Amino acid sequence: MSEADPVLTPKSGLRQRKPDWIRVKAPVSAGFMETKALMRRLGLATVCEEAACPNIGECWTKKHATVMILGDTCTRACAFCNVKTGMPRAIDPLEPEHVAIAAAELGLTHIVVTSVDRDDLPDGGASQFVRVIEALRRTTPSTSIEILTPDFRNKPQAAVETIIEARPDVYNHNLETVPRLYPTIRPGARYYASLRLLESVKRHDPSIFTKSGVMVGLGEQRLEVHQVMDDMRSADVDFLTMGQYLQPTPRHARVEAFVTPAAFAAYGSIARAKGFLLVAASPLTRSSYHAGDDFETMRVARAAKLSP
Numbered sequence: 001m002s003e004a005d006p007v008l009t010p011k012s013g014l015r016q017r018k019p020d021w022i023r024v025k026a027p028v029s030a031g032f033m034e035t036k037a038l039m040r041r042l043g044l045a046t047v048c049e050e051a052a053c054p055n056i057g058e059c060w061t062k063k064h065a066t067v068m069i070l071g072d073t074c075t076r077a078c079a080f081c082n083v084k085t086g087m088p089r090a091i092d093p094l095e096p097e098h099v100a101i102a103a104a105e106l107g108l109t110h111i112v113v114t115s116v117d118r119d120d121l122p123d124g125g126a127s128q129f130v131r132v133i134e135a136l137r138r139t140t141p142s143t144s145i146e147i148l149t150p151d152f153r154n155k156p157q158a159a160v161e162t163i164i165e166a167r168p169d170v171y172n173h174n175l176e177t178v179p180r181l182y183p184t185i186r187p188g189a190r191y192y193a194s195l196r197l198l199e200s201v202k203r204h205d206p207s208i209f210t211k212s213g214v215m216v217g218l219g220e221q222r223l224e225v226h227q228v229m230d231d232m233r234s235a236d237v238d239f240l241t242m243g244q245y246l247q248p249t250p251r252h253a254r255v256e257a258f259v260t261p262a263a264f265a266a267y268g269s270i271a272r273a274k275g276f277l278l279v280a281a282s283p284l285t286r287s288s289y290h291a292g293d294d295f296e297t298m299r300v301a302r303a304a305k306l307s308p
């Protein structure tokens, strides 16, 4: 953001106090406890917990959870992410069935499945995404499936193609931040490799909705964010999500700015003018926040666009 932008800049050295628009209710509902118990019973990890998502109270109360497959240990160490880093365990062969059981028991009309990075696997874990999609189609055929994948950097293109051929309804891969900040925020990734992944999904199967997100508040400039929007549109990305970065622990990248709701609204207007089918931009927007409702909105928007 430029100096003229409406942001709150946390003072250096002080504990980063969140502005009022970031505060969320503590997760205490019966629905929250039931969702938690089901995930434990099935041995499933969720990004809701691992990323310390501020929306967990709201989402789990409604029994919306984002399942994290391929274990709970990531082979990368991004500066913004709270997921544990190290050498992951072997793939759990029961995981696809457990994800399908969770979708059935939660009564999900839409499920979001993500994963840790698995640079240790020859296909980066692509085949497990395929098995999960197949298990969901068998068990809950009317549930729409959204996957939020790693970048599969240095993996064969064929690995990504197997996922595309399994035909998820939405393919999401987050660019996370502007290219200038990749060396510090996302050092194991490459901006243009991520962009190419999104572009290749659309090229292989234009019927799959593509989605990507950025966090703001990491020190990016407003015009850099506009450029990321243009890059996404050139890759024909349908849906943009934008939310405030929150520092999960003092060891992670600090918050450089709390972007105001008004500034999010301005970003949203500009993104819509650039031609995205759908834009979600607010301080608490996360990739999977309200994903089911947004999927329906996207379907309607595409139908309206294609109708004569």
Ligand code: SF4
Residues within 6 Å of the ligand: 047, 048, 049, 053, 054, 055, 056, 057, 059, 060, 064, 065, 066, 286, 287, 288, 289, 290
């Ligand atoms: S926004 Fe996404 S990650 Fe956060 S609690 Fe909701 S479903 Fe989970």
